[in-house]
Amino acid sequence: MAEMWISMGPQHPMTHGLWTLKVKVDGETVVDTEPDLGYIHRGVEKICEARDFTQITTYCDRLCYASANTWSHSYIYAAADLLEVEVPERAEYIRLIAIEIQRIASHLMWLGAYGPDIGNLSIMVWCLREREMMMDLLQELGGSRMHYNFPRIGGVKRDLPYGFAQRARAKLKLFLNRIQEYEALYDESTIFLVRSQGVGYAKPEEMVNHGVSGPNLRAAGVNYDVRWAHPYSVYSELDWSAPVERSSIKGADCYDRYRVRVEEMRVSASMALQALDKIPGGADTHYEPEDPMILAKAPSRAPEGTSGAHHFEDSRGESMFYIAGGGEGRGKQPYRVSIRSPIFITIPFAAKCMIGYKVADIPAIMGSFDPCIGETDR
């Protein structure tokens, strides 16, 4: 059969979002790929030039909707850098809890979507069942199930609700037990091992040169993590270490990337539990909103010439905001907001990883890199 270009997308169950992957196949073997993005480009960077700094947080939730808290916090750290705000420690702990629970929810969504890519339908419902627990917790914290608008420049919107600590501990402990169910369905299934091992190799130095970071990089045997490399928040106060997978000689395959995320869920759960124990002021006290324990006063203008940038460990890699001050309203609005999406850079790399494998490996490889198109297209 001659070589032909197949277009996977934009409407396709595999793509986890709205984009096109054009694949050139020779029979069943992939010979060339070309990703095509931009279907949900909403112009967030341009819109933010006409919004106050507090208004931008809501836009950042909607960048990657599956992992909303990490994105709004990523923006908030950059805005704090721009406006030079000191954040109270209790607020940092609360932010950390929100971020780590969001990381668990994002990985659960990925795990639940990865199963049907490979053919297992049950795991989707099981992961979403647990994700409901996490979304309940985040709903208590932020007010809504998906786009929380939780952090504020200088702190957080509100404190941990009454009883949150008890519920969070119960749910996280139950979750740690339930992870074993997923591992049973994946790790003990020869078919999954056969489908995901030996597929989609990627080596760490090549990945770094391509701009790939996060769990995709840690699957290859190096433990680079922005949380300790460019430290922020209170990660230094907790006992944790970034999970790393021992990859094969040719690099990290899909199985490694899957395992790294499962371990990340465990680590995130333990971090959230530790943070609940260590939070200054105790997890059972509740401060009113705008109490200085959880929210510091922040300036609202950034004059021209200032800029803020912050690297952040998003669920999918290293995300970054660069904000140039001096926009409208004598600096009440930013002049330029620039957003770095890890998946925007990972997708071309993943497309290169697929060459040489079969068509049936495309969802396995693409899914293992965890694409989320909201942040890609902004």
Add this chain to the structure above:
Amino acid sequence: MASSDWLDIVGWTESMTSWSMDNVHDLMPSEDIDLQVTIPSTWAWPDPFTIGPIFNLQDGFASIQPALEAFMHAMIMSTVVFGMMMTTMLAIPYIERKFIGRLMDRLGATTTLRSLWVGESGVTGGEWWNKLPFGVGGPIGWVIGALNKTWGNSHELETISRVNNRSYHGYWFLLPGFFQAFADFFKFATKEHIVPRDADKVVFEVAPVIILSTTIMVFAFVPFGPHIYAANPDLSLLFMMAIFGVAPLGVFFAGWASNNKYTLIGGMRSAAQLTAYEIPLLITVLGVAVLSGSFNIIEIVDFQIGREEGNVWNIFMMPLGALLFLITMIAEVERIPFDMPEAEAELVEGWWTEYGGIRWGLMFAAEYMRSYAACILFALFFLGGWEAPFQHTLADLPWVGGMVEFGLSLIPGVGWILLKAWGLFAVFVWIRASLHRVRTDQILEFGWRYLLPLSLLHLVLAIAIRLLFWDGGPWNILLPIAITAISGGIFVILAIDEDKDALEIQRRPYSTQAVVKASPGSHNA
């Protein structure tokens, strides 16, 4: 001795058709009708001669009566069998939906039933029983309390699994999803028929016809009971397997004719996969026929259940064959783990992407019909067809044997077949919900390199057992016990004997960094 039960539809139909044809015969006028014409002599021929028939309606009818009887009998039996198949097939999507829902921890309609007693925050559905008139709610309340103690929500699950606590929705809980199949079918029937612009119109239309017609024709030879079948030629097994194998051709036509690269890939994958699995399937079935001594399905079943014949279900005589049949049939009907041709994640329905409306609905139904046929065939070939489990043993019990035998004879054989087929379909669904999809080249490798030699081994074993151990009467009871024990032993040994080091390297577990892994016991409070 051929097995038999009271539901003798074939016999009734035969007697009814012959009775009705005999009546028609008797109604016919029995006198000869003289239609002869005598042509007088003319200059062309000197003698007058007579031409023409003497028509006797009754005799004429008598000569075509056997054909008419057979035709009428075939029509009636086809309708009966088709109706029985379609009606009992309603259970198949129902089992699939409900069982998969339960496996995926979505409780579904059983939740609605459960919600009658389960409560949220200690309150159950507004304590609906108190609203019943005349105070009949009291005892109901006690029952609900008792049910809550055994199958209620623990405090922890209440907050966490509240998505599973659906509420009482009225009397609809009595019909949990029963009419879903009808609703689906009507929806398909009312949708527009869209043909892709550059599709090959003839082949596009012919493909679903091939698939559907061959699938339904399979059921012509499948006996639902000892006397419920549409046709029973001597080589019914061969006929049926041949027709079962024609559907892949229709699949390939569909994939190619849709003018779509995805469907083409799907069609090719399907053609490769089904061809690869036809061969082990046929060899396995051949082994079954060899062991049972006949190519006729009813005789195979009779061999398993007859007191003077095998008297042992074939699954105990050839467990390897049963396993092979199961695996190859799952591949033949393209269910997960072998559903690469329709793999949703890459090919979005694969070879039937371009079909909509009733064509897709019927092809989807055809896939379930093939699964159903596979389940019934498994029940017929290996599970003794229409025999109750341990029927003869129970009937031979000293005191209660007579009653048991009488009781069992009240249940028509079709009931047992259906139970076995549905139970086996639940196994199909179980496999579907738990396993991942195997990649096409891995499927082909598995079929050619593992299943084919195993099926040949199975055939050799069947021949050996038949030649060495069969003496015209029932199997020696030690033989199936030995075979099952040996096969079970091999299976257990293969399952538990693992090279731990190789497994570690293969699984490459776990975080090399976290010395103290986050686990339930490692945090206090």
Add this chain to the structure above:
Amino acid sequence: MGKIVSASVQKDAAEAIVTSISEVAGIKAEVVERSSGTHTRNVVVVNSSPTSWRSLAEKLYSDHAVDYCSMITGIHWPEGDDDRKWEVVYHLLRTGVRDPPSEDGVVQPIIVNPSTVRGFGTPVEIEVHVHLTDSRTPSIDSVQDIWVGADWNEKETWDLVGIDFDGHDGMRRVLLPHETPRGYHPLQKQHNLRYHGFEEMYDDAQGFMRKPDDVGKIK
């Protein structure tokens, strides 16, 4: 406690880079202390002239093990000085990642202890500002062959802002549709956010004649 890279180690590494690259002509580099709320970060902030950008990039890559291009931002300053109308901001990182070695066919993962990183393994943030003179088609040297991560970043910058990259292979529209007209780069300041000053709500179902939230704020 969780180990993190200490600020003083990062500061030393940053200053080492600053001293080294200040020798290149056209480069003004310094270490700036930024805050993350709870930690201070020491960032190498470099101001480079467009002509020396390429050599600076090569020097960073080969001499200082800067192996990760995080983001490339293009900014349009229509009201700036003539030689500062366009700005390209590069964010680069040194990650200190190397391929893990393998013994007997088994890979030995490299587990870095963050509190003991020194020297070339220290993660460092580098921010490079390059100002370009006014032009209808501003352009700067591409670094696509040094860091492949710059590839799609450069495409996006050209697509949205209009700054071209010399030597970039395969420049195309990446977020906007492929058939967007030439010369249309929406993040330039002459393009208004609100199309033709339309200041009505698109969906005023009950006719309250409300105005959008950003009325009057968009120029």
